[in-house]
Amino acid sequence: MEEAALRNFKDFLLLYNKMTEMCFKRCVDNVNSRTLDGQEAECIEDCSSKFIKYNNRLMQNFVHVQTELVNKRVAEVEKQQSNLEAS
Secondary structure, three states: OHHHHHHHHHHHHHHHHHHHHHHHHHHOOOOOOOOOOHHHHHHHHHHHHHHHHHHHHHHHHHHHHHHHHHHHHHHHHHHHHHHHHHO
């Protein structure tokens, strides 16, 4: 269980780092200032929000498809079991 939690945390960090790098490259024009200007801050907010919403939708679809695949596989195994028992 601890391994799964660690793997999930690593996956989260990788995703967070990808989002940060992508939004930084897309939105930050001036690296000579310690603060973001208004346009950069708004761009970062929009970029990260879109990325998070996209990732949530992707994960919802993944869970849905994965559930269907598991249910299909369970039905196949049950059918095989009943065929073996009938033989």
